[in-house]
Amino acid sequence: MNFRNIFRAFGMTLAVGTVVPATTPAAIADAASTPAAGQCEWVGIISQEKSRAWSTRNSEVGYKEGMLTATAALLGSWETFKLCNLDNTNYTIAALTTKKYVSAELDYSGADYGMLRARSTGVGDWEKFRFECTGSLCAIKSSKNNKYVSAEYAYEGSGYGMLRARADTAGAWEKFYVRPSPNA
Known part of the structure; x- marks a missing residue:
């Protein structure tokens, strides 16, 4: 069953630019949230903490080019990602x-350690993630460093909402809804 059928089954509507729930997130907690092995789905990934979607910062230059943040209010093309199940454990x-894979930048230090960027043309260890889901609510881990992805809401300016694979535990900033995207 794909995401569109799952959301219809739980009374949700896909509208242009956003997903409009007809029920609360708790009511869809048992819905499948990731594709089957060998399959891909176009999705939006939304922070549980701030209800903001992951977005590719295509306008950034230099080492922050393609940086991902969880700051968008609607699901547009910059907030649409292809989630592929490689082997029931690892996902891309x-x-x-950008038509590029998301990487956890593990060679950076300090506040940029583990920054997620859509910049890779191939799949290596830095481009693999694991999803720990209860229904459509997921904690996402970098397969390489075994750290949870966090939406960094304590930063200001261009770092606000930056996504980094840096947390040892999955708290509120590390939980995301995986929803079908109407933009693909």
Whole structure:
């Protein structure tokens, strides 16, 4: 069953630019949230903490080019990702706009350690993620460093909402809804 059928079954509507729930997130907690092995789905990934979607920062330059943040209010093309199940353990995430895979940048230090960027043309260890889901609510881990992806809401300016694979536990900033995207 694909995401569109799952959301119809739980009374949700896909509208242009966003997913409009007809029920609360708790009511859809048992819905499948990731594709089967060998399959891909176009999705939006939304922070549980702030209800903001992952977005590819295509306008950034330099080492922050393609940086991902969880700051968008609607699901547009910059907020659409192709989620592919490699082997029921590891997944890839590719941005619709850059047509590149999301990487956890593990060679950076300090505040940029583990920054997620849609910048890779191939799949290596830095481009693999694991999803720990209860229904459509997921904690996402980098397969390489075994750290949870966090939406960094304590930063200001261009770092606000930056996504980084840096947390040892999955708290509120590390939980995301995986929803079908109407933009693919």
